[in-house]
Amino acid sequence: MDELIEYIAKSLVEDPTQVRVSTHPRHGEVHLELSVADEDMGRVIGRKGRVANSMRALLRVAASQRGERASLEIT
């Protein structure tokens, strides 16, 4: 699941070297935290959060394929 988010984020930002994804178990689900360079925040969030929400939708599929639940936070 982190591979998916990392791939998307690295493909969208100007500075892929600053992309970090960490996973933490939390309340029975996998919580992912994505961080990118400050200048790239807008690229992974998008207008009205559209990019972030699209990543969450795809993450939901990745998680359910493994019988899990996941959440994504951009920090």
Place this chain on the structure above:
Amino acid sequence: MADPKTSIEIISPSIEEAVSRGAAELGVPEDAVEVEVLDEGKKGFLGLGNRQARVRMTIRDDFEGQPIPADRSGAVQPEGEEDEVLVVTRETVGELLQRMGVEAELSAYWGEKDENSRLVPLHVDIHGSDLSILIGRRGETLSALQYITRLIVGKELQRPVGVVVDVEGYRGRREQQLRQLARRMASQAVERGKTMTLEPMPPNERRIIHIELRDHAQVYTESVGEGDRRKLTIIVRS
């Protein structure tokens, strides 16, 4: 690339399985294709950390027989740099699906330019079994996949690309349903002489209904509400 399609990309648990499915999709025997392994995949422990294999298959130039492709005749395939768009887009969808753990076959082809768009759309069709998870409620997951694909491809190629991602013909079926719904609700609006309000719908679905009723003599359409709650109303002309 000539029509019918001569190359395809497959994501599957194993390379062997991908090759046999790809050959079937191309309509040729397995020994008639050139196989390029894009990703060997990885076997994880108890299903954890495994990654599916991804292969690209192309019909050999010296293959004498006649390929019997699955369908999609009449698709236009511009040449040269347009092939680059096709390859990059198909690869991007493949990379995404692979990381989502979804087993699927992909085919890509050029569609016809629609009157409201400047871009000739590139269609990527996803085939496989049990893919409803990729569609989601009201097609939201499919829209997300299409949106992310457009962004990634647009960034890689440094220009906007009109990508349409579809799963097992879902978009076409949904469009037919929406058109029927539009006509039925328009008749009801006229019969009852009152405004009909539809369920909230995403922009692409509202657009289909707007267009269907654009030239209707007795009603016109308007969208009301914000964001996720935005819905279409059918209003009787006075």
